[in-house]
Amino acid sequence: MDKKQKLRSSEWFGGNDKMGFVHRSWLRNQGYPDDYFEGKPVIGICNTWSELTPCNGHLRDFAEVVKRGVLEAGGFPLEFPVMSLGETIMKPTTMLFRNLASMDTEESIRANPLDGIVLLTGCDKTTPSTIMGACSVDLPTIVVPGGPMLSGRFRGEKIGSGSMNWMIKERQEIGGYTTKDIREAEVCVARSIGHCNTMGTASTMATMCEALGLTLPGFSSIPAVDSRKKLHAQLSGRRIVEMVKEDLTLSKILTREAFENAIITNAAVGGSTNLIIHLIAIAGRIGVQLNLEDFDLVGSKVPLLVNLKPSGTYLMEDFFYAGGLPVVMKELRPLLHQRANTVNGKKISDNYDDVTCYERDVIATLDKPFQEKAGIAVLKGNLCEKGAVIKPSAATPRLMHHRGEAVVFESMEDYHERIDDPNLEIDENSVIVLKGVGPKGYPGMPEVGNVDLPKKLLAKGITDLVRISDGRMSGTAAGTVILHVSPESTIGGTLALVKNGDMIELNVTNRTLHLDVELEELFKRKKEWVAPEPLAKRGYVKMYIDHVEQADKGADLDFLVGGSGSKVERDLH
Known part of the structure; x- marks a missing residue:
């Protein structure tokens, strides 16, 4: 330190006046000696x-x-x-x-x-x-x-804290995991201090x-x-x-x-x-x-x-x-x-x-x-004028260029209520669209973009769909998931205007995400759109x-x- 450089802390501890006395004396009750206040x-x-x-x-x-x-x-x-x-x-x-x-x-x-x-x-x-x-x-x-x-270890398998979370529904529906299995796995997956190991x-x-x-x-x-x-x-x-x-x-x-x-x-x-x-x-x-x-x-x-x-x-x-x-x-x-x-x-x-x-x-x-x-690939298009992101290394290659019909959920509550409905019209070509999970909408932009697939698709062995939201995704998760759509749906971004059956095209190579709806129709929907009440x-x-x-x-x-x-x-x- 330059001899002329003054420590910021000296403004508190360096004076032999009333305030220097106050600042030092109250810390003295912790037993600190004189030299702690003399230029350290x-x-x-x-x-x-x-x-x-x-x-x-x-x-x-x-x-x-x-x-x-x-x-x-x-x-x-x-x-x-x-x-x-x-x-x-x-x-x-x-x-x-x-x-x-x-x-x-x-x-x-x-x-x-x-x-x-x-x-x-x-x-x-x-x-x-x-x-x-x-x-x-x-x-x-x-x-x-x-x-x-x-590293997590469970019945001979190496499992990752975090990543295992996203497999639980699949393991229960397809693998037959019982409550006992789940309780055993949750101990094995987090077996030491520290943060997630993926x-x-x-x-x-x-x-x-x-x-x-x-x-x-x-x-x-x-x-x-x-x-x-x-x-x-x-x-x-x-x-x-x-x-x-x-x-x-x-x-x-x-x-x-x-x-x-x-x-x-x-x-x-x-x-x-x-x-x-x-x-x-x-x-x-x-x-x-x-x-x-x-x-x-x-x-x-x-x-x-x-x-x-x-x-x-x-x-x-x-x-x-x-x-x-x-x-x-x-x-x-x-x-x-x-x-x-x-x-x-x-x-x-x-x-x-x-x-x-x-x-x-x-x-x-x-x-x-x-x-x-x-x-990371940054996407642009009429569905995300200010951008959206996808992680190609965690996505399914065949879905990186995909066109499919939207299956729309207006909120997380709507998703939870309907995703496992046997009558939900959804198949392996569908595009899940989740609204209301952006910064203002949820509020706080939760890690829900990689929502679980319906039970009926998991039962057929389908483990990935294109999923689009204005939310985030856990770094421990994988899938063909488009995230951070901006502007978000809650403030009237185009995501708010998507309806069931709309065609959406993703092309990661071209960095595009397009909602195939005529501009005139989008203007009409925007005019009819009503902003949700603040939460x-x-x-x-x-x-x-x-x-x-x-x-x-x-x-x-x-x-x-x-x-x-x-x-x-x-x-x-």
Whole structure:
């Protein structure tokens, strides 16, 4: 740290006046000695631990390990809680509260005497929400991802937490699973601490952090129970103190090049479509221009290098044993911006020299990938004027160019009521259309886009249909699922006008999604369309509905995007 550089925390602890006395004295009740207040960088450990967030249930212990590293490096660690978001527990969806958690993180950092930040993350939304909040303050920040569970094992079968969820209805209807079978499987699928062990959204977000340069190299793919996870957590505690001295802030790492590196890496690992909505929101907070189309332009031609569920066969534990993300990053060097900054002070290309792949059936080479051009495809057309997305690596090849009649569900309630009706007119050529699950409509844009198929089709051995919605899909799921349709149906997007029997054509190669209805008829339907009543009239949910942006803009609140990360506004709004 430059001798002239003043620690932010000195505004609280550095004065020998009344307020200096107040700020120091109240912390004295914890037993801190004099030297803790005499120029040590104060490191805030932002902890998303909660017993209601199973994926983050071990982060209370991890915080102590990080503190050890901070103390060793001469820092003063202070842990603080922020709202935790348990994807598997919270209703109606954690996405509704991502922006609220980001506000909690931002204001907790801004209001307190903190010089650097360690973000303890795990479950899906805890990673983007805390990064979004930290971006809006722009202090030196490092991410400590909680890590995936060990591989699930059930009666000789390797099963993935998350991915198994989407198979339960099929196993019950076709495989004859009993209640006893289900109870046994649910223990076997989640047999250790950590988040989902597929390349679901949690693993994708951890991978994103490393590709952005926000974690120590190699950190993202280590299983939660592996001792090397705690080693990296301790080293992260040491490193954040040095980052404060170097004034290595988030805005010096999160450049346009870093975001493009994350898009490329996500394609190579077969990551979740949820990355799109979170990465756009993070970019908006730090002030980098990132559009939905960039995910197609930058990432769609990137080959799939990682053979993990839901796009492949293996699980995160296997990925780590094969060499983990460092091997992927080394393979991707010709495609990456190699001079992008990272939290360890090195350029990203310098972090992955000494790495070896130990299993090529898990991690392929760039010249012999598992799949060519596996990145996210961005669709346009009269059904999605501002865009929609599909994950080709998780889709059925024969359905990538498909024309079929719409089977329309006006809401999730409508879907649940009718999907298994034996009289429902639906077959293997149908296109399921689900409305009312966008950012404003649900509200919160839940992970329901990959809705289960009807029992009568499952009984015939049909396991995939084209499905279209303005909602999201779990990163653990697979299928030919079109997501994030924008504008959403609730605000009168064309999706709202689709009727049963309308012909819809999907052409992923041409990047089109077309509703085959005459323009005059669409005008007529739009004139007759009546907007639904808002689902909330008070509190945060009303504020969310009033201010949330559409999926193609990252679904952030409009008044949180940009600006607040500037040096001038760091301490005062």
